[in-house]
Amino acid sequence: MAGVNLQLRHAYSIAQFVPTVSSPPPLPTQRVRLGTSPSRVLLCNLRANSAAAPILRTTRRSVIVSASSVSSAVDSDSLVEDRDDVGRIPLLEVRDLRAVIAESRQEILKGVNLVVYEGEVHAVMGKNGSGKSTFSKVLVGHPDYEVTGGSIVFKGQNLLDMEPEDRSLAGLFMSFQSPVEIPGVSNMDFLNMAFNARKRKLGQPELDPIQFYSHLVSKLEVVNMKTDFLNRNVNEGFSGGERKRNEILQLAVLGAELAILDEIDSGLDVDALQDVAKAVNGLLTPKNSVLMITHYQRLLDYIKPTLIHIMENGRIIKTGDNSLAKLLEKEGYKAISG
Numbered sequence: 463m464a465g466v467n468l469q470l471r472h473a474y475s476i477a478q479f480v481p482t483v484s485s486p487p488p489l490p491t492q493r494v495r496l497g498t499s500p501s502r503v504l505l506c507n508l509r510a511n512s513a514a515a516p517i518l519r520t521t522r523r524s525v526i527v528s529a530s531s532v533s534s535a536v537d538s539d540s541l542v543e544d545r546d547d548v549g550r551i552p553l554l555e556v557r558d559l560r561a562v563i564a565e566s567r568q569e570i571l572k573g574v575n576l577v578v579y580e581g582e583v584h585a586v587m588g589k590n591g592s593g594k595s596t597f598s599k600v601l602v603g604h605p606d607y608e609v610t611g612g613s614i615v616f617k618g619q620n621l622l623d624m625e626p627e628d629r630s631l632a633g634l635f636m637s638f639q640s641p642v643e644i645p646g647v648s649n650m651d652f653l654n655m656a657f658n659a660r661k662r663k664l665g666q667p668e669l670d671p672i673q674f675y676s677h678l679v680s681k682l683e684v685v686n687m688k689t690d691f692l693n694r695n696v697n698e699g700f701s702g703g704e705r706k707r708n709e710i711l712q713l714a715v716l717g718a719e720l721a722i723l724d725e726i727d728s729g730l731d732v733d734a735l736q737d738v739a740k741a742v743n744g745l746l747t748p749k750n751s752v753l754m755i756t757h758y759q760r761l762l763d764y765i766k767p768t769l770i771h772i773m774e775n776g777r778i779i780k781t782g783d784n785s786l787a788k789l790l791e792k793e794g795y796k797a798i799s800g
Protein backbone atom coordinates (compact mmCIF):
# COMPACT_ATOMS: atom_id res chain seq x y z
CA MET A 463 0.00 0.00 0.00
CA ALA A 464 1.19 3.46 -0.75
CA GLY A 465 2.16 5.45 2.27
CA VAL A 466 -0.07 7.86 3.99
CA ASN A 467 1.34 11.30 4.48
CA LEU A 468 0.01 14.19 6.45
CA GLN A 469 -0.46 17.25 4.33
CA LEU A 470 -1.80 20.62 5.23
CA ARG A 471 -5.00 21.28 3.36
CA HIS A 472 -7.53 24.02 3.48
CA ALA A 473 -10.05 22.61 1.07
CA TYR A 474 -12.31 21.30 3.83
CA SER A 475 -13.04 22.91 7.09
CA ILE A 476 -13.12 19.54 8.79
CA ALA A 477 -9.46 18.76 8.59
CA GLN A 478 -6.42 20.86 8.04
CA PHE A 479 -4.36 17.74 8.33
CA VAL A 480 -5.74 15.40 5.77
CA PRO A 481 -4.10 12.05 5.21
CA THR A 482 -3.63 11.58 1.50
CA VAL A 483 -1.95 8.86 -0.46
CA SER A 484 1.32 10.13 -1.87
CA SER A 485 4.33 8.68 -3.59
CA PRO A 486 7.31 7.64 -1.69
CA PRO A 487 6.30 8.65 1.78
CA PRO A 488 8.98 10.34 3.83
CA LEU A 489 7.76 8.75 7.03
CA PRO A 490 8.45 10.96 9.99
CA THR A 491 10.98 9.58 12.41
CA GLN A 492 10.16 11.89 15.26
CA ARG A 493 7.08 12.95 17.05
CA VAL A 494 5.50 16.06 15.63
CA ARG A 495 3.33 18.60 17.33
CA LEU A 496 0.28 19.71 15.46
CA GLY A 497 -0.28 23.39 15.22
CA THR A 498 -3.94 23.07 14.46
CA SER A 499 -7.21 22.32 16.12
CA PRO A 500 -6.97 18.77 17.48
CA SER A 501 -10.61 18.06 16.88
CA ARG A 502 -9.91 18.77 13.24
CA VAL A 503 -7.18 16.19 13.38
CA LEU A 504 -9.57 13.74 14.95
CA LEU A 505 -11.96 14.35 12.12
CA CYS A 506 -9.36 13.63 9.49
CA ASN A 507 -10.88 10.19 9.67
CA LEU A 508 -13.75 11.55 7.66
CA ARG A 509 -11.64 12.28 4.63
CA ALA A 510 -9.36 9.37 5.04
CA ASN A 511 -12.12 6.85 5.26
CA SER A 512 -13.36 7.87 1.87
CA ALA A 513 -10.10 8.70 0.15
CA ALA A 514 -7.34 6.53 1.51
CA ALA A 515 -8.78 3.60 3.34
CA PRO A 516 -9.95 0.71 1.25
CA ILE A 517 -13.32 -0.61 2.30
CA LEU A 518 -13.88 -4.22 1.48
CA ARG A 519 -17.35 -5.49 1.09
CA THR A 520 -17.33 -9.12 0.20
CA THR A 521 -20.01 -10.77 2.26
CA ARG A 522 -23.44 -10.95 0.76
CA ARG A 523 -25.73 -13.37 2.47
CA SER A 524 -28.65 -15.06 0.88
CA VAL A 525 -31.05 -16.88 3.16
CA ILE A 526 -34.55 -18.22 2.77
CA VAL A 527 -36.91 -17.86 5.72
CA SER A 528 -40.53 -17.54 6.65
CA ALA A 529 -41.93 -14.04 6.90
CA SER A 530 -44.44 -15.16 9.53
CA SER A 531 -41.69 -15.51 12.11
CA VAL A 532 -41.16 -11.78 12.40
CA SER A 533 -43.16 -11.51 15.57
CA SER A 534 -40.96 -8.94 17.30
CA ALA A 535 -40.56 -6.68 14.32
CA VAL A 536 -42.98 -3.89 13.70
CA ASP A 537 -42.91 -0.79 11.56
CA SER A 538 -40.31 1.49 13.04
CA ASP A 539 -42.56 4.50 13.42
CA SER A 540 -45.16 2.71 15.51
CA LEU A 541 -42.62 1.19 17.88
CA VAL A 542 -40.76 4.44 18.27
CA GLU A 543 -43.97 6.29 19.00
CA ASP A 544 -45.14 3.60 21.45
CA ARG A 545 -42.10 4.00 23.68
CA ASP A 546 -42.64 5.48 27.09
CA ASP A 547 -41.12 8.79 26.15
CA VAL A 548 -43.20 11.09 28.27
CA GLY A 549 -41.03 13.84 29.69
CA ARG A 550 -37.91 12.59 27.97
CA ILE A 551 -35.95 14.76 25.61
CA PRO A 552 -34.49 13.07 22.56
CA LEU A 553 -30.72 13.14 22.32
CA LEU A 554 -30.89 12.55 18.58
CA GLU A 555 -33.91 13.02 16.39
CA VAL A 556 -33.67 12.14 12.72
CA ARG A 557 -36.68 12.88 10.56
CA ASP A 558 -37.11 11.87 6.93
CA LEU A 559 -33.39 12.22 6.28
CA ARG A 560 -32.40 12.13 2.64
CA ALA A 561 -28.88 12.30 1.31
CA VAL A 562 -27.05 11.92 -1.98
CA ILE A 563 -23.44 11.19 -2.86
CA ALA A 564 -22.12 14.70 -3.42
CA GLU A 565 -20.23 13.84 -6.59
CA SER A 566 -22.67 11.61 -8.45
CA ARG A 567 -25.92 12.92 -6.90
CA GLN A 568 -26.99 9.31 -6.38
CA GLU A 569 -29.51 9.14 -3.55
CA ILE A 570 -28.47 6.74 -0.79
CA LEU A 571 -30.59 7.78 2.18
CA LYS A 572 -34.24 7.88 1.21
CA GLY A 573 -36.07 9.04 4.30
CA VAL A 574 -34.50 7.78 7.52
CA ASN A 575 -36.43 8.22 10.77
CA LEU A 576 -34.82 7.47 14.13
CA VAL A 577 -35.11 8.83 17.66
CA VAL A 578 -32.51 8.08 20.32
CA TYR A 579 -33.12 9.06 23.92
CA GLU A 580 -30.50 9.52 26.61
CA GLY A 581 -29.19 6.26 28.00
CA GLU A 582 -30.35 4.15 25.07
CA VAL A 583 -28.40 1.74 22.90
CA HIS A 584 -29.59 1.44 19.32
CA ALA A 585 -28.32 -1.08 16.81
CA VAL A 586 -28.65 -0.61 13.07
CA MET A 587 -28.47 -3.77 11.02
CA GLY A 588 -29.11 -4.42 7.36
CA LYS A 589 -27.77 -6.05 4.26
CA ASN A 590 -24.52 -4.91 2.70
CA GLY A 591 -25.03 -1.70 0.81
CA SER A 592 -28.31 -0.79 2.52
CA GLY A 593 -26.96 2.59 3.65
CA LYS A 594 -25.90 2.03 7.28
CA SER A 595 -22.41 3.52 7.04
CA THR A 596 -23.67 6.35 4.87
CA PHE A 597 -26.23 7.16 7.54
CA SER A 598 -23.59 7.30 10.26
CA LYS A 599 -21.24 9.37 8.10
CA VAL A 600 -24.01 11.82 7.26
CA LEU A 601 -24.63 12.22 10.99
CA VAL A 602 -21.06 13.36 11.55
CA GLY A 603 -21.00 15.52 8.43
CA HIS A 604 -18.89 13.53 6.00
CA PRO A 605 -18.13 15.72 2.97
CA ASP A 606 -18.81 12.93 0.48
CA TYR A 607 -22.54 13.30 1.09
CA GLU A 608 -25.05 16.07 0.75
CA VAL A 609 -28.25 16.17 2.73
CA THR A 610 -31.15 16.90 0.41
CA GLY A 611 -34.05 16.68 2.83
CA GLY A 612 -35.21 16.05 6.37
CA SER A 613 -33.68 17.07 9.66
CA ILE A 614 -31.21 15.97 12.31
CA VAL A 615 -31.52 17.46 15.76
CA PHE A 616 -28.85 16.62 18.34
CA LYS A 617 -29.24 17.86 21.90
CA GLY A 618 -31.83 20.31 20.64
CA GLN A 619 -29.49 21.78 18.03
CA ASN A 620 -29.84 21.55 14.28
CA LEU A 621 -26.90 19.30 13.44
CA LEU A 622 -27.11 20.19 9.76
CA ASP A 623 -26.13 23.76 10.60
CA MET A 624 -22.96 22.58 12.31
CA GLU A 625 -19.53 21.90 10.85
CA PRO A 626 -18.20 18.37 11.44
CA GLU A 627 -15.70 19.71 13.93
CA ASP A 628 -18.46 21.36 15.94
CA ARG A 629 -20.51 18.17 15.87
CA SER A 630 -17.57 16.37 17.39
CA LEU A 631 -17.04 19.02 20.03
CA ALA A 632 -20.76 18.99 20.80
CA GLY A 633 -20.47 15.36 21.88
CA LEU A 634 -20.83 13.21 18.79
CA PHE A 635 -18.17 10.54 18.41
CA MET A 636 -17.78 8.20 15.52
CA SER A 637 -15.70 5.09 15.31
CA PHE A 638 -15.14 4.26 11.66
CA GLN A 639 -15.15 0.86 10.02
CA SER A 640 -11.58 1.45 8.85
CA PRO A 641 -9.74 3.69 11.31
CA VAL A 642 -6.86 5.49 9.60
CA GLU A 643 -3.18 5.79 10.46
CA ILE A 644 -1.73 9.17 11.32
CA PRO A 645 2.03 8.81 10.90
CA GLY A 646 4.11 11.18 12.95
CA VAL A 647 1.45 11.78 15.58
CA SER A 648 1.69 9.73 18.74
CA ASN A 649 -1.44 8.32 20.26
CA MET A 650 -0.71 10.18 23.46
CA ASP A 651 -0.34 13.62 21.80
CA PHE A 652 -3.36 13.00 19.63
CA LEU A 653 -5.57 12.09 22.56
CA ASN A 654 -4.23 14.88 24.75
CA MET A 655 -4.94 17.53 22.12
CA ALA A 656 -8.39 16.20 21.29
CA PHE A 657 -9.23 15.89 24.99
CA ASN A 658 -8.22 19.47 25.76
CA ALA A 659 -10.06 20.81 22.72
CA ARG A 660 -13.29 19.30 24.05
CA LYS A 661 -12.56 20.65 27.53
CA ARG A 662 -12.09 24.13 26.07
CA LYS A 663 -15.37 23.82 24.23
CA LEU A 664 -17.10 22.77 27.46
CA GLY A 665 -15.46 25.61 29.36
CA GLN A 666 -13.73 23.13 31.65
CA PRO A 667 -10.09 23.17 32.76
CA GLU A 668 -7.60 21.51 30.45
CA LEU A 669 -5.21 18.87 31.75
CA ASP A 670 -1.45 19.24 31.51
CA PRO A 671 0.50 16.26 30.12
CA ILE A 672 1.10 14.72 33.55
CA GLN A 673 -2.51 15.05 34.66
CA PHE A 674 -3.63 13.76 31.30
CA TYR A 675 -1.36 10.72 31.56
CA SER A 676 -3.04 9.66 34.82
CA HIS A 677 -6.44 10.06 33.19
CA LEU A 678 -5.27 8.08 30.18
CA VAL A 679 -3.82 5.18 32.13
CA SER A 680 -7.14 4.55 33.83
CA LYS A 681 -8.81 4.43 30.42
CA LEU A 682 -6.17 2.06 29.06
CA GLU A 683 -7.18 -0.39 31.74
CA VAL A 684 -10.79 -0.10 30.66
CA VAL A 685 -9.94 -1.22 27.13
CA ASN A 686 -7.20 -3.58 28.25
CA MET A 687 -4.47 -1.90 26.18
CA LYS A 688 -0.79 -1.75 27.04
CA THR A 689 0.89 1.61 27.70
CA ASP A 690 3.25 0.89 24.75
CA PHE A 691 0.44 1.93 22.44
CA LEU A 692 0.55 5.48 23.75
CA ASN A 693 3.95 6.20 22.24
CA ARG A 694 3.14 4.62 18.91
CA ASN A 695 1.81 6.76 16.10
CA VAL A 696 -1.94 6.68 15.76
CA ASN A 697 -2.92 3.30 14.32
CA GLU A 698 0.43 2.94 12.54
CA GLY A 699 1.18 -0.76 12.27
CA PHE A 700 -1.77 -1.59 14.50
CA SER A 701 -3.57 -4.82 13.75
CA GLY A 702 -7.25 -4.59 12.82
CA GLY A 703 -8.29 -5.52 16.35
CA GLU A 704 -5.82 -3.06 17.91
CA ARG A 705 -7.26 -0.27 15.78
CA LYS A 706 -10.74 -1.05 17.02
CA ARG A 707 -9.55 -1.07 20.61
CA ASN A 708 -7.82 2.22 19.96
CA GLU A 709 -11.09 3.69 18.70
CA ILE A 710 -12.76 2.71 21.94
CA LEU A 711 -9.83 4.17 23.86
CA GLN A 712 -10.48 7.46 22.07
CA LEU A 713 -14.13 7.24 23.04
CA ALA A 714 -13.24 6.43 26.65
CA VAL A 715 -10.81 9.33 26.85
CA LEU A 716 -12.87 11.94 25.02
CA GLY A 717 -16.30 10.96 26.23
CA ALA A 718 -19.35 11.56 24.06
CA GLU A 719 -23.04 11.95 24.51
CA LEU A 720 -23.63 9.85 21.43
CA ALA A 721 -21.10 7.29 20.25
CA ILE A 722 -21.63 5.97 16.74
CA LEU A 723 -19.79 2.68 16.37
CA ASP A 724 -19.59 1.37 12.82
CA GLU A 725 -18.88 -2.36 12.89
CA ILE A 726 -16.77 -2.10 16.00
CA ASP A 727 -16.94 -5.89 16.23
CA SER A 728 -15.43 -6.61 12.83
CA GLY A 729 -12.04 -8.26 12.96
CA LEU A 730 -12.10 -8.76 16.72
CA ASP A 731 -11.22 -12.05 18.34
CA VAL A 732 -13.50 -13.30 21.08
CA ASP A 733 -11.42 -11.81 23.91
CA ALA A 734 -11.08 -8.45 22.16
CA LEU A 735 -14.81 -8.38 21.46
CA GLN A 736 -15.49 -8.88 25.15
CA ASP A 737 -12.98 -6.19 26.13
CA VAL A 738 -14.45 -3.70 23.68
CA ALA A 739 -18.01 -4.50 24.73
CA LYS A 740 -17.07 -4.22 28.39
CA ALA A 741 -15.47 -0.86 27.71
CA VAL A 742 -18.52 0.42 25.83
CA ASN A 743 -20.85 -0.83 28.58
CA GLY A 744 -18.63 0.86 31.14
CA LEU A 745 -19.08 4.15 29.33
CA LEU A 746 -22.84 3.97 29.25
CA THR A 747 -24.60 6.25 31.68
CA PRO A 748 -28.24 7.36 31.92
CA LYS A 749 -27.13 10.36 29.85
CA ASN A 750 -24.96 8.74 27.16
CA SER A 751 -26.20 6.78 24.20
CA VAL A 752 -24.74 4.46 21.62
CA LEU A 753 -25.73 3.92 18.01
CA MET A 754 -23.97 0.87 16.69
CA ILE A 755 -23.89 -0.67 13.28
CA THR A 756 -23.35 -4.37 13.24
CA HIS A 757 -23.99 -7.44 11.18
CA TYR A 758 -23.88 -9.88 14.03
CA GLN A 759 -25.94 -10.91 17.02
CA ARG A 760 -22.76 -11.73 18.97
CA LEU A 761 -22.05 -8.05 19.68
CA LEU A 762 -25.60 -7.60 20.92
CA ASP A 763 -25.06 -10.45 23.37
CA TYR A 764 -22.54 -8.22 25.10
CA ILE A 765 -23.98 -4.75 24.50
CA LYS A 766 -27.71 -5.01 25.01
CA PRO A 767 -29.64 -2.80 22.63
CA THR A 768 -32.75 -0.89 23.58
CA LEU A 769 -33.91 -1.13 19.98
CA ILE A 770 -32.72 -2.73 16.79
CA HIS A 771 -33.43 -1.11 13.44
CA ILE A 772 -33.24 -2.80 10.08
CA MET A 773 -32.13 -0.63 7.22
CA GLU A 774 -32.97 -1.46 3.64
CA ASN A 775 -32.45 0.63 0.55
CA GLY A 776 -31.76 3.82 2.50
CA ARG A 777 -34.65 3.54 4.96
CA ILE A 778 -35.31 1.95 8.32
CA ILE A 779 -37.94 -0.61 7.51
CA LYS A 780 -38.31 -2.38 10.85
CA THR A 781 -37.60 -1.73 14.49
CA GLY A 782 -37.72 -4.30 17.23
CA ASP A 783 -36.07 -5.69 20.33
CA ASN A 784 -33.18 -8.11 20.62
CA SER A 785 -35.26 -10.98 19.33
CA LEU A 786 -35.17 -9.30 15.94
CA ALA A 787 -31.41 -9.78 15.75
CA LYS A 788 -31.76 -13.39 16.87
CA LEU A 789 -34.26 -13.96 14.11
CA LEU A 790 -31.91 -12.42 11.55
CA GLU A 791 -29.02 -14.52 12.75
CA LYS A 792 -31.11 -17.64 12.39
CA GLU A 793 -33.10 -16.93 9.28
CA GLY A 794 -31.57 -13.99 7.43
CA TYR A 795 -33.04 -10.82 5.95
CA LYS A 796 -35.75 -12.54 3.97
CA ALA A 797 -37.57 -12.92 7.26
CA ILE A 798 -37.91 -9.19 7.28
CA SER A 799 -37.84 -7.80 3.82
CA GLY A 800 -39.59 -10.69 2.11
Ligand SMILES: Nc1ncnc2c1ncn2[C@@H]1O[C@H](COP(=O)(O)OP(=O)(O)OP(=O)(O)O)[C@@H](O)[C@H]1O
Binds near residue numbers: 594
Ligand atom coordinates in the same frame (compact mmCIF):
# COMPACT_ATOMS: atom_id res chain seq x y z
N1 LIG B 1 -18.83 7.84 -1.58
C1 LIG B 1 -19.50 6.92 -2.28
N2 LIG B 1 -19.28 6.74 -3.59
C2 LIG B 1 -19.96 5.82 -4.30
N3 LIG B 1 -20.88 5.01 -3.78
C3 LIG B 1 -21.14 5.12 -2.47
C4 LIG B 1 -20.47 6.07 -1.64
N4 LIG B 1 -20.93 5.97 -0.39
C5 LIG B 1 -21.86 5.00 -0.41
N5 LIG B 1 -21.98 4.48 -1.66
C6 LIG B 1 -22.88 3.41 -2.07
O1 LIG B 1 -24.05 3.53 -1.28
C7 LIG B 1 -24.54 2.26 -0.91
C8 LIG B 1 -24.62 2.19 0.62
O2 LIG B 1 -23.31 2.10 1.15
P1 LIG B 1 -23.05 1.96 2.69
O3 LIG B 1 -21.57 1.89 2.90
O4 LIG B 1 -23.77 3.02 3.41
O5 LIG B 1 -23.73 0.56 3.00
P2 LIG B 1 -23.70 -0.34 4.31
O6 LIG B 1 -25.11 -0.67 4.63
O7 LIG B 1 -22.91 0.31 5.38
O8 LIG B 1 -22.95 -1.62 3.77
P3 LIG B 1 -21.98 -2.70 4.50
O9 LIG B 1 -22.84 -3.50 5.40
O10 LIG B 1 -21.47 -3.49 3.34
O11 LIG B 1 -20.90 -1.94 5.21
C9 LIG B 1 -23.58 1.24 -1.50
O12 LIG B 1 -24.12 0.78 -2.70
C10 LIG B 1 -22.31 2.03 -1.74
O13 LIG B 1 -21.57 1.52 -2.81
